[in-house]
Ligand SMILES: [Zn+2]
């Protein structure tokens with residue numbers, strides 16, 4: 149039996165081959181799940197885990213740096229206050245710290261596997277080291293969003309309409325009957 153006309157096979161949404169998202173891998177693979185991002189090669193996964201650990205540590209170090217900076221500022225303020233014959237002001241801790249932490253939140257490039265340090269743009273830290281890394285991640289997020297949309301009733305209807313329009317362009321007279329088939333049930 150021809151595999152393409154097997155009903156069970158037709159109903160399953162099978163993803164097309166993809167390129168691994170990890171920076172420096174570039175391997176083509178057949179995904180087993182719709183949201184699979186990496187090729188599953190053991191060496192690739194090992195390098196991916198190494199990057200994840202590096203990213204976590206970079207964040208921890210940045211948090212540490214922010215805390216140290218804050219403590220220094222507090223100490224300087226206390227010393228200034230002690231040297232002047234003024235009543236000490238109330239200490240504002242939470243706001244300053246939250247803001248500082250936000251500014252330093254990203255250190256390594258946000259593309260999995262990329263160990264480059266993104267440039268500092270005027271005041272903010274960039275998330276990606278280069279446009280290529282940003283594009284690679286955006287493409288994947290886009291693909292996952294589209295895949296999820298296709299799973300909804302609204303998405304299936306939109307696709308059905310696209311197919312009907314394409315069929316009508318190919319054979320304007322014959323396919324009127326075929327266009328009335330009901331939409332596929334959601335998986
Ligand atoms: Zn890979």
Ligand SMILES: [Zn+2]
Pocket residue numbers: 171257258259262263264276277278281
């Ligand atoms: Zn990068």
